[in-house]
Every structure is written in C-alpha cells, then in structure tokens.
Amino acid sequence: MCLGIPGRIVEIKDDTGLRMGTVDFGGVRRDVCLAYLDEDIQVGDYAIVHVGFAISKVDEDEAKRTFEILKEMSELDELEWLGDVADRSLEGGTAS
Amino acid sequence: MKYLSEYRDPKIARSLADQIRSTASRRWVLMEVCGGQTHTIVKQGIDELLHDAVEMIHGPGCPVCVTPLEQIDRALHIAARPDVVFTSFGDMLRVPGSESDLFQVRANGGDVRIVYSPLDALEIARRHPDKEVVFFAVGFETTAPANAMAVWRAKQLDVSNFSVLVSHVTVPPAMTALLASPDNRVQAFLAAGHVCTVMGWTEYEPLAATYRVPIVVTGFEPLDLLEGILMAVNQLEKGRHEVENQYVRSVRREGNRPAQDVIGKVFRLVDRQWRGIGMIPSSGLGLREEYAAFDAELKFGVSVVTATEPEECHAGDVLRGKMKPHECPAFGTLCTPERPLGAPMVSSEGACAAYFNYGRFRSAAAKA
Ligand code: SF4
Numbered sequence: 425m426c427l428g429i430p431g432r433i434v435e436i437k438d439d440t441g442l443r444m445g446t447v448d449f450g451g452v453r454r455d456v457c458l459a460y461l462d463e464d465i466q467v468g469d470y471a472i473v474h475v476g477f478a479i480s481k482v483d484e485d486e487a488k489r490t491f492e493i494l495k496e497m498s499e500l501d502e503l504e505w506l507g508d509v510a511d512r513s514l515e516g517g518t519a520s
Numbered sequence: 521m522k523y524l525s526e527y528r529d530p531k532i533a534r535s536l537a538d539q540i541r542s543t544a545s546r547r548w549v550l551m552e553v554c555g556g557q558t559h560t561i562v563k564q565g566i567d568e569l570l571h572d573a574v575e576m577i578h579g580p581g582c583p584v585c586v587t588p589l590e591q592i593d594r595a596l597h598i599a600a601r602p603d604v605v606f607t608s609f610g611d612m613l614r615v616p617g618s619e620s621d622l623f624q625v626r627a628n629g630g631d632v633r634i635v636y637s638p639l640d641a642l643e644i645a646r647r648h649p650d651k652e653v654v655f656f657a658v659g660f661e662t663t664a665p666a667n668a669m670a671v672w673r674a675k676q677l678d679v680s681n682f683s684v685l686v687s688h689v690t691v692p693p694a695m696t697a698l699l700a701s702p703d704n705r706v707q708a709f710l711a712a713g714h715v716c717t718v719m720g721w722t723e724y725e726p727l728a729a730t731y732r733v734p735i736v737v738t739g740f741e742p743l744d745l746l747e748g749i750l751m752a753v754n755q756l757e758k759g760r761h762e763v764e765n766q767y768v769r770s771v772r773r774e775g776n777r778p779a780q781d782v783i784g785k786v787f788r789l790v791d792r793q794w795r796g797i798g799m800i801p802s803s804g805l806g807l808r809e810e811y812a813a814f815d816a817e818l819k820f821g822v823s824v825v826t827a828t829e830p831e832e833c834h835a836g837d838v839l840r841g842k843m844k845p846h847e848c849p850a851f852g853t854l855c856t857p858e859r860p861l862g863a864p865m866v867s868s869e870g871a872c873a874a875y876f877n878y879g880r881f882r883s884a885a886a887k888a
Contacts, residue, residue, distance in 0.1 A: 427556050427714075427740070428662070428714050428717070428770075440677070441676070442669075442673065454636060454637075455637075455639075456637075457637070457639060457666070457669060459669065459778065459782075460665055460776055460778045460779045460782075472714075472717070472770060474662050474663065474665075474666065474714065475609065475636070475637050475638065475659075475662075475663050475666045476636055476637020476638070476639055476640070476666060477637065477665055477666040477669065477779075479662075479665065479714070479717050479718055479776055479779060480717050480770045480771075480776065482769060482770060486769050490741065493741050493742075509610070509634045509636075513607065513633035513634055513635050513640065513644065514635075514640055514643060514644060514647075516644075516647070516648070
C-alpha cells in the first residue's frame with residue numbers, strides 16, 4: 425500500500441468543496457483526491473498517487489518512465505484487479 | 521552479475537554497482553526502511569549483487585507486518601457484526617489474527633470489502649446510512665494523508681455511520697528505537713522516498729546527527745536503490761553522517777504541507793504497539809479528541825483485547841533486522857504465503873513474502 429503509481433490527470437472537479445479528479449493510469453481510470461496538490465495543477469499534468477490521493481506532481485517523462493518500470497516489474501497487476509474489486513465494493517455486495 | 525541484464529538500463533546499473541564496490545573499503549551494514557524497497561531489492565537481487573560491499577538488512581517498513589495482533593483481533597470482532605460493513609486495503613485481509621483472518625470472517629457471512637481509497641469507504645457509508653461502515657486505517661505516513669482526509673470529510677459531511685479503526689505508525693521513532701538498541705548493527709539508512717514525499721526529511725536531521733548515521737532518502741526503483749546505496753557508502757567512507765536526498769524527483773525538504781496540515785488536524789501522536797517489536801513511545805497516530813465520534817474502538821467497545829503470537833514465528837527478529845527470513849525455522853515449511861504464520865509472509869511488502877516469492881531458500885542462506 426506504499427507503492428505510489430504515476431498517472432495523468434484527465435479531469436478536475438469539485439465534490440462539495442473537495443478537489444477531486446480522474447486520473448488515467450495507462451488506460452485504467454480512477455477517482456483521485458487532488459486536494460494535496462498545488463492549486464495550479466491542470467488537466468494533462470502527471471502526479472504520483474497513493475491509495476486514491478495524489479501526493480506529488482511529477483513531469484511527464486518521469487511519470488512515463490516510472491510507469492514502464494512498474495509494468496516491467498509486474499507491479500501494476502494489482503491496479504486492474506483492484507479497480508474491479510473496488511468498484512464492486514462501492515456498488516454493494518461482497519467483493520471477491 | 522546475472523541480474524543486471526534485467527534492468528531497464530543495465531549500463532547505468534552496472535556502473536553504479538561497480539562504483540559501490542570500488543568505493544567500499546569494507547562491508548558496510550545498511551538498512552532499507554520501506555517494505556516496497558525490500559521487495560525491489562530482493563526481487564532484483566540487489567543484495568546479492570552487492571554482497572561483498574554491503575549487507576542489506578530489511579527494516580520494519582511493512583505496514584501490514586507491524587499492525588499489532590490485538591488490532592487485527594479487534595478488526596475481526598467488529599467485522600463479524602451483522603450491522604457492519606468492514607472496509608480495508610486488500611493486504612490486510614489475509615493477516616492472521618489470533619484465531620482467524622478477515623477472509624475467514626467474510627466466508628462466515630461478514631460484509632468485508634476491499635477499497636481502493638479510504639474515501640471509497642466513506643462513500644459506502646453515505647450510500648448505506650442503515651449500516652455502520654468501518655475503515656481499517658493502517659499504514660505509515662504514506663497512507664496517513666488519505667486516512668486523515670476520510671475522517672475530516674466524514675465530520676465535515678456529518679456522516680455519523682462512518683468510523684475508523686486506527687493503527688497508524690510513523691517511521692522516525694522506529695529508526696530511533698533501532699539505533700538506540702545496544703545490539704544495533706545498522707550503519708546507514710535508506711529512508712523511504714514516499715514517506716518523505718509527505719513528511720519531508722527535517723525529522724531525520726537530528727537522528728543523523730545524534731547517532732552519527734548517514735540517512736539517504738531513496739526511491740523504490742532499482743536504479744534509485746543502487747544510487748541511494750552509493751550515496752550512503754560514500755558518506756560512510758568519508759565519515760560523514762548527513763541526510764541526503766536521492767529521490768529529488770518527488771521529495772522536497774519540507775514535504776507536502778497541505779497533507780501534513782490535514783494529518784495534524786485529525787491525528788495526534790500516541791504510543792503504539794508494533795507487532796513483533798513492542799511498544800515504541802510516540803510512534804503512532806491516533807484520532808484527536810474532536811474526532812472521537814469516528815473512533816471505531818470507542819464506538820464498538822473493543823478497547824481491551826489481549827492476544828499472543830504463535831511461538832514459531834520470529835517476525836520480531838525479522839522486523840528488527842536480527843534475522844533474515846530464510847533463517848526462520850518455519851520459513852517455507854510451516855509458514856508460506858498460502859498459509860502464513862506471521863504477517864511478514866502476507867503482504868508483498870513483507871520481507872518473508874519477498875524471500876519466499878523470489879526463491880531465497882536455505883541454499884541462499886549460506887551466502888547471506
Ligand atoms: S517466515 Fe513466517 S513464521 Fe518465520 S518470521 Fe516470517 S512470518 Fe514469521
């Protein structure tokens with residue numbers, strides 16, 4: 425749970441006073457809290473995301489390079505699996 | 521050098537490894553703090569590659585591993601209640617409690633759900649006002665900003681059926697405890713890059729000065745680790761003991777201020793029990809008084825639980841770097857990832873699981 429994964433911010437929105445957004449991780453999209461990033465972040469920026477929270481901005485090259493390395497080290501398998509499981513948890517019923 | 525070919529940039533890796541070996545005039549003892557770093561080191565064989573120059577001992581930075589047994593038992597107790605939806609990061613589900621684990625509770629009909637973010641747990645609470653939704657808030661400073669925000673939001677939005685079972689730990693007090701121990705062998709630390717992304721590294725400066733130990737803030741990719749090790753070895757050779765930052769891409773000295781603010785609003789420092797290690801003063805985070813209504817321990821009255829660890833498990837020695845996982849008599853026999861005896865065999869950040877998954881069995885023990 426300490427692994428940070430870089431992704432691209434594709435949407436920034438306000439959820440009743442909390443800055444949220446959608447982040448794309450190589451095709452897998454998740455809702456992410458953006459409250460801990462500087463206010464000047466924009467759609468298209470890259471950030472490192474931990475458990476649904478962006479904790480630092482990174483540049484594009486760095487983000488892509490890290491993403492590739494994580495992929496090569498098969499550290500991203502969990503991301504897709506988790507996406508499914510987490511969505512089912514939200515919908516209700518017991519996820520497996 | 522068999523592992524070098526697997527690096528994305530084998531040339532740089534080889535050059536860093538050569539520099540480390542030619543710089544080290546003796547074999548230095550380094551500890552990587554973060555379980556994610558342990559995972560990379562063992563997976564990529566960095567410890568074996570640098571065997572003559574450094575001994576890598578694996579630190580306590582696996583949140584799943586250090587969450588106390590009592591807290592797992594409390595989680596199991598709460599999760600079994602029919603009125604509760606129990607939510608957690610996936611890693612926690614297989615951690616053995618005294619008698620069972622969260623998977624078992626789920627198999628017995630408990631509503632236990634894995635969430636991606638603690639805000640998802642809060643969302644479940646908003647969608648199910650008839651249920652008590654509990655989130656297992658564990659981890660180091662990397663998950664603290666997320667968990668703090670979920671509680672802060674719950675209060676702001678007045679979601680009274682949401683609560684958290686908190687078992688947060690912080691890294692610097694654990695490093696202090698290791699350094700202060702009379703049989704400490706650690707000569708330099710690789711501090712955890714993402715913990716420092718949140719907290720910065722000012723907390724480490726007095727540590728480096730007091731114990732005269734180099735601390736290098738390091739990332740978790742293979743090249744980061746090689747570079748961090750080289751920086752630490754350089755300091756050791758020159759007799760320096762400073763905090764240096766290898767992971768400049770993500771870490772600033774002051775850390776992430778907005779995240780620290782929310783952590784400070786919701787949490788306060790408390791003494792914490794570390795599984796396998798024991799009580800470390802002021803080493804954890806607990807909810808502030810203003811957030812007591814969101815404290816699952818109070819809400820469900822599960823404060824007093826006593827638990828005993830299985831005798832065969834040497835997790836405490838592994839977590840303090842006194843024993844390598846494959847030296848544990850239960851390793852790979854009584855204890856495997858399918859049937860873990862102790863928490864370090866569960867999570868991918870646990871040292872025992874890393875050794876098991878990457879084939880470090882007894883044959884390797886002779887070398888280590
Ligand atoms: S191998 Fe298993 S029993 Fe031995 S210390 Fe690790 S978790 Fe405990």
